[in-house]
Amino acid sequence: MVLLLRLALSCRCQTAGRNLQQIQRTPLRQWLLKRGQTTEGGHASVRAASIPNAASDRVLGRWLVGCSGLVLGAVVLGGVTRLTESGLSMVDWHLVKEMKPPRSEAEWEDEFSKYKQFPEFKIMNHDMTLTEFKFIFYMEWGHRMWGRLVGLAYVLPTVYFWKRGYFSRSMKPRVLGLCGFVVFQGLLGWYMVKSGLEEKTESHDIPRVSQYRLAAHLGSALLLYCSSLWMGLTLMLPANKIPDSRNLLQLRRFAKVTGGLVFLTALSGAFVAGLDAGLVYNSFPKMGERWIPDDLLAFSPAIKNVFENPSTVQFDHRILGIGSLTAITGLYLFSRRVHLPRRAKIAIGCLTAMAYTQVVLGISTLLLYVPTPLAATHQSGSVALLTFAIWVLAELRKVVK
Structure with a gap:
């Protein structure tokens, strides 16, 4: 009996020791x-x-915001490339080989001779010199190299962060989606360029890339930009704990619709650029002597005018721009009825100020017959406006409990 008591006490002491x-x-x-x-x-x-914790989220947020900045640079550089009509100067596409530009005079002559075989030189630039060709070549080369830099900025850190365990389970497919989208964007860019190198059925057609492919290329870049910026901001910025109310719910919905309208307006600018529609009616607020031009529905079927008639494309871009300005102004006025944190108020204020600036830039570009520096600033302004719209949405996002 004594032995049993001693054994029981010994087991209890060992268990208590392990628990301690x-x-x-x-x-x-x-x-x-x-x-x-x-x-x-x-x-x-x-x-x-x-x-994953708050510190790693901040690291990932800064990385994604930095990537979105690189995408912004690619969009701006692509716009300048289009405005200077440099996009068709490189007639080949090689992932690695073209990273080194021509060095010797013989290499430049060889590259120039390739360019001479395509419609843009034969119809528009038949008197172009080698020096002039070097300028447009370097513009397109810089755009392509920047695109490769964007790809590396996404892929290499993704591999590193994945191995270090920074990504949560829900984050992994989204990051893989971004990396895949970067690759798709590069392929889509070459698909767009190819449309400008093809012989047209009519000899008088001006060589240019397809406005549909240009819009797809710009649209995919803007989607990549918005996705990266949204993910980055939501990781970096702590969510505002705003008390739920009916007005706040309506404000969130209003902000989402406004952001979609801003995106659509920026995308319509690709059709304006693709068709040189900014050169058909250089007056404001009327288009020539009329509010609605006579040739608005000149093409048949009617839907074709929306995407292929320069007059209709410019008219639609004007309407979307005015609609965006009206929506943003309404968002600002409605936000004054909602009790919002300071950051959210600043974001809405910046969005409103940028909207009016962008409209002034657009009208000035039109009235001055699309000068390249002003047109490039206007194109950059559309992305800046989209940036502030994403920031507003990030500040107004609902807190997940």
């Missing part, structure tokens, strides 16, 4: 995990950011 050790180790283990450390075999090993 477990209690003592638990806070230490949590403290180590927060700092990416574990105790394995009695030795501390570092596993930086193996569990």
Whole structure:
């Protein structure tokens, strides 16, 4: 009996000792995990950011915002390339080979001779010199190299962060989607260029890329930009804890519709650029002597005018621009009825100021017959306006409990 009592007491003491050790180790283990450390075999090993937390979210947020900045640079550079009519100067596409531009005079002559075989030189630039060709070549080369830089900025950090365990389960497919979209964007760019290198059925057609492919290329770039910026801002900025109300719900919906309208307006600018529609009616607010031009429905079927008639394309862009300005003004006025944090008020104020600036830039570009510096600024302004719209949506997002 005494032996049984001693054995029972011994087991209870051992169990209590193990429980005490477990209690003592638990806070230490949590403290180590927060700092990416574990105790394995009695030795501390570092596993930086193996569990997603606020610090790793900030790192990822800055990376994605930086990537969106590079995409913004690609959009601006692409717009300048289009305005200077440089996009068809490189008639080949090689992922690695074309990264080194021509160096010797013989290499330049060889590249120039390739360009001479295509419609743009034969119809528009038959008197172009080698010096002039070098300028448009470097414009397109710079745009393509910037695109490769964007690809590396997405893919390489993704591999690094994936191995270090920075991504949560829900984050992984989204990041893979961004990387895949970058590759798709590059292929779509070459598909667009090919449309401008093809022989037209009518000899008097001006060589230019398809406005449909141009819009698809710009639209995919803007989608990539918006996705990266949205993900980056939501990771970097703590969500505002705004008390739910009917007005706040309506404001969120209003902001989403406004953001969609801004995106659609920017996308319509691709059709304006693709058809040189900014050169058909250089007056405002009327188009020539009329509010609605006579040739608005000159093409048949009628739907064709929306995408192929320069007069209709410019008219639609005007309507969308005025609609965006009206919506943003309404959003600003409605936001004054809602109690919002300071950051959200600043974001809406910046969106409103940029909207009026963008309209002034657009009208000035039209009245001055589309000078390249002003037109490039107007194109950049559309992305800046979209940026502020995404910022507003990030500030007004609903807190997930």
